[in-house]
Amino acid sequence: xxxxxxxxxxxxxxxxxxxxxxxxxxxxxxxxxxxxxxxxxxxxxxxxxxxxxxxxxxxxxxxxxxxxxxxxxxxxxxxxxxxxxxxxxxxxxxxxxxxxxxxxxxxxxxxxxxxxxxxxxxxxxxxxxxxxxxxxxxxxxxxxxxxxxxxxxxxxxxxxxxxxxxxxxxxxxxxxxxxxxxxxxxxxxxxxxxxxxxxxxxxxxxxxxxxxxxxxxxxxxxxxxxxxxxxxxxxxxxxxxxxxxxxxxxxxxxxxxxxxxxxxxxxxxxxxxxxxxxxxxxxxxxxxxxxxxxxxxxxxxxxxxxxxxxxxxxxxxxxxxxxxxxxxxxxxxxxxxxxxxxxxxxxxxxxxxxxxxxx
Amino acid sequence: xxxxxxxxxxxxxxxxxxxxxxxxxxxxxxxxxxxxxxxxxxxxxxxxxxxxxxxxxxxxxxxxxxxxxxxxxxxxxxxxxxxxxxxxxxxxxxxxxxxxxxxxxxxxxxxxxxxxxxxxxxxxxxxxxxxxxxxxxxxxxxxxxxxxxxxxxxxxxxxxxxxxxxxxxxxxxxxxxxxxxxxxxxxxxxxxxxxxxxxxxxxxxxxxxxxxxxxxxxxxxxxxxxxxxxxxxxxxxxxxxxxxxxxxxxxxxxxxxxxxxxxxxxxxxxxxxxxxxxxxxxxxxxxxxxxxxxxxxxxxxxxxxxxxxxxxxxxxxxxxxxxxxxxxxxxxxxxxxxxxxxxxxxxxxxxxxxxxxxxxxxxxxxxxxxxxxxxxxxxxxxxxxxxxxxxxxxxxxxxxxxxxxxxxxxxxxxxxxxxxxxxxxxxxxxxxxxxxxxxxxxxxxxxxxxxxxxxxxxxxxxxxxxxxxxxxxxxxxxxxxxxxxxxxxxxxxxxxxxxxxxxxxxxxxxxx
Numbered sequence: 094x095x096x097x098x099x100x101x102x103x104x105x106x107x108x109x110x111x112x113x114x115x116x117x118x119x120x121x122x123x124x125x126x127x128x129x130x131x132x133x134x135x136x137x138x139x140x141x142x143x144x145x146x147x148x149x150x151x152x153x154x155x156x157x158x159x160x161x162x163x164x165x166x167x168x169x170x171x172x173x174x175x176x177x178x179x180x181x182x183x184x185x186x187x188x189x190x191x192x193x194x195x196x197x198x199x200x201x202x203x204x205x206x207x208x209x210x211x212x213x214x215x216x217x218x219x220x221x222x223x224x225x226x227x228x229x230x231x232x233x234x235x236x237x238x239x240x241x242x243x244x245x246x247x248x249x250x251x252x253x254x255x256x257x258x259x260x261x262x263x264x265x266x267x268x269x270x271x272x273x274x275x276x277x278x279x280x281x282x283x284x285x286x287x288x289x290x291x292x293x294x295x296x297x298x299x300x301x302x303x304x305x306x307x308x309x310x311x312x313x314x315x316x317x318x319x320x321x322x323x324x325x326x327x328x329x330x331x332x333x334x335x336x337x338x339x340x341x342x343x344x345x346x347x348x349x350x351x352x353x354x355x356x357x358x359x360x361x362x363x364x365x366x367x368x369x370x371x372x373x374x375x376x377x378x379x380x381x382x383x384x385x386x387x388x389x390x391x392x393x394x395x396x397x398x399x400x401x402x403x404x405x406x407x408x409x410x411x412x413x414x415x416x417x418x419x420x421x422x423x424x425x426x427x428x429x430x431x432x433x434x435x436x437x438x439x440x441x442x443x444x445x446x447x448x449x450x451x452x
Numbered sequence: 453x454x455x456x457x458x459x460x461x462x463x464x465x466x467x468x469x470x471x472x473x474x475x476x477x478x479x480x481x482x483x484x485x486x487x488x489x490x491x492x493x494x495x496x497x498x499x500x501x502x503x504x505x506x507x508x509x510x511x512x513x514x515x516x517x518x519x520x521x522x523x524x525x526x527x528x529x530x531x532x533x534x535x536x537x538x539x540x541x542x543x544x545x546x547x548x549x550x551x552x553x554x555x556x557x558x559x560x561x562x563x564x565x566x567x568x569x570x571x572x573x574x575x576x577x578x579x580x581x582x583x584x585x586x587x588x589x590x591x592x593x594x595x596x597x598x599x600x601x602x603x604x605x606x607x608x609x610x611x612x613x614x615x616x617x618x619x620x621x622x623x624x625x626x627x628x629x630x631x632x633x634x635x636x637x638x639x640x641x642x643x644x645x646x647x648x649x650x651x652x653x654x655x656x657x658x659x660x661x662x663x664x665x666x667x668x669x670x671x672x673x674x675x676x677x678x679x680x681x682x683x684x685x686x687x688x689x690x691x692x693x694x695x696x697x698x699x700x701x702x703x704x705x706x707x708x709x710x711x712x713x714x715x716x717x718x719x720x721x722x723x724x725x726x727x728x729x730x731x732x733x734x735x736x737x738x739x740x741x742x743x744x745x746x747x748x749x750x751x752x753x754x755x756x757x758x759x760x761x762x763x764x765x766x767x768x769x770x771x772x773x774x775x776x777x778x779x780x781x782x783x784x785x786x787x788x789x790x791x792x793x794x795x796x797x798x799x800x801x802x803x804x805x806x807x808x809x810x811x812x813x814x815x816x817x818x819x820x821x822x823x824x825x826x827x828x829x830x831x832x833x834x835x836x837x838x839x840x841x842x843x844x845x846x847x848x849x850x851x852x853x854x855x856x857x858x859x860x861x862x863x864x865x866x867x868x869x870x871x872x873x874x875x876x877x878x879x880x881x882x883x884x885x886x887x888x889x890x891x892x893x894x895x896x897x898x899x900x901x902x903x904x905x906x907x908x909x910x911x912x913x914x915x916x917x918x919x920x921x922x923x924x925x926x927x928x929x930x931x932x933x934x935x936x937x938x939x940x941x942x943x944x945x946x947x948x949x950x951x952x953x954x955x956x957x958x959x960x961x962x963x964x
Contacts, residue, residue: 312828315812315819323805328764329796330816331785 112432113382113393120424127420131413138407142418145406146399152406154288158360160398162187162352162372164297167379167390168304169348173226175308175321175385176341182229182244183349184373185251186222190350191357192255193221195274195364198281198357199263210280215354222350223343225251230342234335252369259364273365283359291359297391300348304387317341349373371419375401378426384433397422461524463488463650464509464540464619469518471504477862478504479515480674486619486652489645493653493665493682495694497917501674502654503545506621509652510542511535533562541612542621547604551597555579555590559611582613586640602633609640620644620651626660638664658687670694691952703896705903708927711740714911715761715880720770722756730756732935733770738880738911743902745926745943746915748955753935754915755797758884761913762794763787775879788817791878795869795886797915799862803869806858810850811839813857813868817876846871847897863894870901881905884915899925919948933957 125135146156166183173180197214205213228247232238258274265275285291308314319327320337328334352372357364379397383389404418466484470477479501486492494502507513509520511532520527522538529535535542549558556575576592583590588606596604605625612620620641626634641651641664653664661668662682670678670693678693716737724730730753738744746754759765761772763784772780774790796802804813815835818824823834839853848867850860857868866886873881883902887895902925906912916922922929923943930940931954939960941950950963 310830310832312819312825312830315830318808318812319805319816322807323801325802326805326816328784329762329794329802331783331788333783333785 108432108435109384112435113384113429116382116425116428116432117396119428120421123424123428124417124421128413128417133411133413138411138413138417141407141410142400142403145410146403151288152402154290156395156398156402157290157294158288158398159372159401160395161291161293161297162356162370163375163379163394163397164301164391165348165352165355166372166376167383167394168297168301168387169222169345169352170373170376171380171383171385171387171390172304172308172317172341172348173345174380175317176338177321178230178233178338178342178345179241180226180229180244180342180345181241181377182226182247182346182373183376184369184371185244185248186225186346186349187353187356187373188248188251188255188369189225190218190222190353191368192251192258192353192364193350194218194354194357195258195263195277198277199274202278202280207280210278211283211358214281214358215283215351218354218357219347219351222353223347225350226342226346227339230339230346234339248369248373255364255368256366259366263364265363274363277358277362281358282362283355285359289360291355293355293359296351296355301387301391308387313337313340349376375422378422378429381429381433382425462486462521463523465519465521465524466505466509467519467521469505469508469515469520471501471508471513472516473504473862477674479508481518482671482674482676484669484676486650488618488648488650490667491641491645491651491653491665493655493661493668494671495655495661495668495690496671497694500671500694502671503623504674505671506542506623506652506654509535509540509619510621511540536615536617539616539618540621541615541617541619543605543608543612543623543625545623547608549596549604549607551595553596554592555594555596555607555610556592558596558607559592559614563615578614579610582610586610586613586643588640602636605633605637606640613644618649620649621654622651623654625653626655634660658690661690662687703899703903703924705925706907708742708906710742710927711909713737713739714775715913716771716773717757717761718771718773720757720760720772721768722760722765723768724756730935731760734932734935734937735770736930736937736940738913740909740911741906742928743906743912743914743926744940745922745929746913746932747919747922747929747951748917748932750917752932754884754932756935757932758794758797758882758913758915761787761880761882762792788876791876792880792882793817793873793877795866795873795881795883797884797888799866799869800858804857804865807856809854810843810848810857810860810868811836811853814839814842814853814872814875817872842871842875846901866894866898870898874901874905877905877910879910881910881912882915883912885917886914887916887918887921895921919951922951923948931955931960939963 121139128135128138145152147153166187170180170183194214194217197217198210201213202210225247226244229238229240229243232243233240260272263274265271265273283291283293308317316327316332316337319330319332320334324334353368356368361367375397379390379393383393400418400421404415407413407417408415462485464484464486466482469479469482471479482501482505484505494505496502504513508515509529511529511534514530520529527538529538550561556572556579559579560570560575579590579592582588588610590603590606590610596607599607609620625637645651653660655661665682668680668682668685668690669676670690672694718735720731720734721729722731734757736744746757748754756765760767763782763786767780770780771778774787774792777790779787779790800806805816812835815824815838818838819830819835824831824838836853842848843850843853846867848871849864857865860868886902887898899921902912902914914922914926923946926943928940929943929946929951931938931951933955934957938954938958941960953963954960
């Protein structure tokens with residue numbers, strides 16, 4: 094008896110929904126084994142992770158705080174992935190966006206009307222993210238340079254630029270050598286609505302729905318689909334491939350840049366260590382688990398944020414490493430990628446003795 | 453040498469092999485039989501399904517239906533490994549050798565039977581033995597990248613003998629060889645068959661068939677059309693079987709009423725993807741209400757010609773004028789906007805986006821314009837309504853307008869493309885192999901649509917390998933060879949022999 098994968102005649106809608114769910118369960122199981130090795134009860138651990146992330150309003154606001162950058166970066170990289178542009182540089186785009194927003198907040202405030210500081214900081218943060226993504230984008234479109242390496246490497250460049258600034262040129266002179274810039278003026282603070290949860294949440298959710306609309310209901314979205322799924326045919330049909338790819342990459346980077354701008358203006362109110370938290374990498378998991386659907390990305394981002402917050406909780410309450418949440422996140426990707434096979438293929442069992450009998 | 457006599461059991465039988473690809477029926481109920489010591493030639497035009505059939509045998513494709521018997525026993529071949537275990541080995545057109553490795557390393561690559569710690573000396577000795585036996589002149593220690601194409605081919609053959617192949621499949625083996633090397637190959641194959649091995653040749657060269665083979669099987673559009681003994685046939689007969697001279701059905705059409713010139717191609721020169729000259733000064737024009745057929749063996753510049761006209765390929769020199777406007781090297785979009793439609797040669801790779809719906813695929817030309825889009829916002833309802841109308845008008849068989857187009861049959865994919873392109877066409881229709889691989893019904897409807905477009909006052913450029921199609925559908929036929937136009941003749945005054953001569957490179961002037 095042998096197993097053979099056969100291409101399905103129709104894309105399975107059921108698999109589209111089931112695969113992420115099953116992938117999540119499988120990753121819970123696999124991480125469970127690891128927890129047993131750590132001599133922890135998986136059920137208790139998962140329980141306290143859940144309580145830690147969603148158990149109370151206070152805890153939930155912390156989850157939302159982490160979900161906001163994951164939503165934005167997840168939607169951003171998801172857009173690039175649709176065009177088979179493997180942007181794994183969301184982390185760098187986020188950091189560069191944060192740095193640029195900091196620049197506006199710290200140095201432009203005296204020259205701007207009070208109400209304009211924040212919008213300009215956010216706008217410039219987004220533009221900076223877009224420009225940071227444009228580097229691998231232009232190289233790919235014009236010279237066919239591999240975008241994976243370039244976007245990954247630029248993460249380190251952005252992180253080091255940020256470090257260079259908050260350790261050096263922009264260090265707070267009254268900070269007694271503590272690495273970080275001065276606190277932003279209040280006019281550059283993004284309002285919070287509960288705990289640390291800030292209005293960026295509404296912006297991110299709104300942008301998710303807008304992105305869905307743009308992808309499914311606009312001429313540009315139509316072209317993105319064509320180029321992403323069959324660039325050759327798109328070219329024959331008169332679509333300008335380079336322009337479409339590049340515009341999507343710029344938007345992809347802008348989403349991450351905005352996430353970085355939110356982080357500095359709403360959470361830390363200064364540029365300091367901790368801006369590069371790995372959101373840009375988790376974004377990849379968010380995008381895949383949401384199957385590149387921007388609205389689904391919103392919910393997946395909350396789940397992933399829950400794992401991060403829950404992981405912190407089990408560290409405090411059970412003495413387990415907080416990385417457990419991250420392990421769980423990573424574990425999702427494998428069954429997810431393996432499972433996506435089932436949306437296009439079905440399993441066929443063939444008995445070797447009688448080939449006729451196979452159905 | 454007792455193997456030499458013909459055994460009653462064929463070493464290999466294929467029964468009713470059918471293979472469907474998205475868009476084409478590649479093999480349609482094909483049978484094949486091979487006895488030990490025999491050489492079989494598989495003859496057919498490009499796209500007749502020869503390589504596909506052999507790839508099933510080699511374990512690269514799976515047949516949708518049909519059976520394979522080795523020495524009378526039914527087998528299942530799911531991988532090249534399975535095929536090799538059954539004694540079937542294939543030398544592909546593009547050799548599967550690792551250039552940076554030696555002959556010996558290539559020969560044992562992927563073999564399970566070698567010990568974990570390689571004894572390359574032992575392998576080398578065995579290779580030398582085989583090489584001496586068949587006079588292959590192959591050095592086991594030589595690097596592949598340093599070898600000529602002929603030598604590399606001998607390595608491929610040696611690889612198969614080393615692995616115990618009983619049936620050798622050679623895919624157009626002489627296409628890359630010098631005449632001397634081809635002769636040598638013939639000698640090697642003869643020696644192998646005298647020892648009871650068998651071989652299958654894929655080819656479309658007549659002289660090769662006559663020289664090498666015992667039997668010929670002719671494929672045409674995926675179907676087996678004849679089986680003959682080589683010594684009972686002639687190159688002339690074979691070419692008739694291969695091209696399929698008899699017209700399967702007649703096309704009813706009125707004589708054309710040409711109007712003013714729509715497309716004028718003036719002295720166009722263009723390079724192919726490898727930077728070699730593919731078009732060497734092409735000139736012709738097409739009028740309103742006229743179909744110009746382009747005949748020629750594939751790879752003589754037809755693809756480049758359709759692509760320079762549609763803006764997908766750059767012109768080096770010369771001019772392309774569409775409705776009195778110079779459109780040389782304009783973008784595909786600008787050319788589309790001038791009313792030019794294009795039915796591309798590779799319909800699945802270039803004509804559709806498989807993962808999008810039939811409705812969306814039907815809208816891929818008109819989506820830019822009102823009423824389908826306004827201020828950049830699409831109207832899915834209007835796309836759906838338009839698609840429904842087109843599906844009815846062109847009789848596209850699809851479960852729903854929202855079905856992904858990749859799930860349709862080849863004929864229906866082509867009808868989808870036709871519906872879209874004809875709908876958007878207002879000046880010139882460029883159709884490359886529009887009926888290739890389609891069944892009789894779909895072929896007929898495609899051809900009738902071409903003529904209907906002509907009668908609607910469009911100019912049509914029809915590229916085809918099928919002379920019957922060109923002679924019955926087009927009004928004039930231009931024959932291409934080596935990037936030149938050999939001559940342009942009126943379709944009703946043309947004959948297959950004359951067209952064939954021009955396809956082989958004889959200019960029209962010399963024919964008379």
